[in-house]
Amino acid sequence: MFALRIGFLDVGWIDLLDILIVAILLYQIYNLVRGSVASRVFVGYLLVYLFYLTVKGLGLSLLTTILEYFISVGALALIIIFQQEIRRFLLLIGKSTSFANNKWFRRWLLRQSRDVDQAAVLKPLVEACKTLAAEFAGGLIVISKNDELVKYVESGQIIDAEISKPLLLAIFSQYSPLHDGAVIINDGRIQAARCILPVSDDDNLPATLGFRHRAALGMTEVTDATVIAISEETGRVSLAVNGELQYNLGITELEERLRTYLLQPSQRQGLAPS
Numbered sequence: 001m002f003a004l005r006i007g008f009l010d011v012g013w014i015d016l017l018d019i020l021i022v023a024i025l026l027y028q029i030y031n032l033v034r035g036s037v038a039s040r041v042f043v044g045y046l047l048v049y050l051f052y053l054t055v056k057g058l059g060l061s062l063l064t065t066i067l068e069y070f071i072s073v074g075a076l077a078l079i080i081i082f083q084q085e086i087r088r089f090l091l092l093i094g095k096s097t098s099f100a101n102n103k104w105f106r107r108w109l110l111r112q113s114r115d116v117d118q119a120a121v122l123k124p125l126v127e128a129c130k131t132l133a134a135e136f137a138g139g140l141i142v143i144s145k146n147d148e149l150v151k152y153v154e155s156g157q158i159i160d161a162e163i164s165k166p167l168l169l170a171i172f173s174q175y176s177p178l179h180d181g182a183v184i185i186n187d188g189r190i191q192a193a194r195c196i197l198p199v200s201d202d203d204n205l206p207a208t209l210g211f212r213h214r215a216a217l218g219m220t221e222v223t224d225a226t227v228i229a230i231s232e233e234t235g236r237v238s239l240a241v242n243g244e245l246q247y248n249l250g251i252t253e254l255e256e257r258l259r260t261y262l263l264q265p266s267q268r269q270g271l272a273p274s
């Protein structure tokens with residue numbers, strides 16, 4: 001059964017579905033690579049592929065053979081060049097599944113953790129951020145959601161203490177041996193300090209932002225955690241969530257956004273860009 005006829009072409013429902021899926025996939029790939037060096041490589045590869053199709057259509061067999069080799073080797077090269085984007089894409093799919101949002105699944109199969117009163121976590125956290133910002137102390141705080149952060153927790157110093165403002169301030173004090181790196185908060189407890197986070201290679205990040213902010217963004221590109229970065233230089237507070245960094249938030253704004261995000265069951269309904 002045909003859905004429509006374009007000249008000599010009969011387009012069926014399956015073809016339309018096929019085109020729709022390819023269009024969605026290409027759009028997602030475009031979104032992932034947009035603005036990065038990888039996007040230029042992607043466009044370049046597409047152009048070579050179009051050239052190959054033209055050459056093949058014209059029947060230039062030698063050039064077709066050469067381009068065929070180039071494209072098959074290029075596909076391998078693309079996997080290497082796009083490894084970050086492919087990883088992000090797969091994570092995006094994993095995060096978007098209903099399994100990941102299913103409370104029962106989360107609780108009993110993923111983490112088996114107890115429900116935490118996130119609202120109670122917010123108060124000391126926000127107050128500590130306020131003081132750190134006012135004192136230009138600098139800070140990097142990860143608040144976990146569903147994803148396991150074991151790898152990052154293990155890169156630092158285990159603390160496993162109830163969250164409190166004095167403890168957070170003590171950790172980020174310039175005299176503390178734990179002030180370098182990130183604090184990870186999990187299930188309402190400060191699980192570790194001095195943790196090393198993955199750094200984002202996003203080309204669109206302003207040059208004024210250094211590695212603290214890149215680490216905040218990088219962590220939210222590969223996990224569903226929320227990360228607060230407090231600049232030592234400017235005292236500005238930024239919030240990273242779902243691979244987006246929102247700069248220069250006021251404390252009330254920070255609290256509202258944290259509340260919205262942390263108390264929301266769904267992972268992709270994060271914070272609106274500021």
Ligand SMILES: Nc1ncnc2c1ncn2[C@@H]1O[C@H](COP(=O)(O)OP(=O)(O)OP(=O)(O)O)[C@@H](O)[C@H]1O
Pocket residue numbers: 138139140179180181182195196197198199208209210211212213214215230231232233234
């Ligand atoms: N990958 C990382 N993981 C954890 N912490 C990091 C990482 N990279 C940097 N940091 C922390 O950020 C601190 C400041 O780094 P840097 O000055 O490059 O960042 P910045 O974004 O310019 O921050 P600021 O505005 O506070 O100066 C480091 O001393 C370290 O404590």
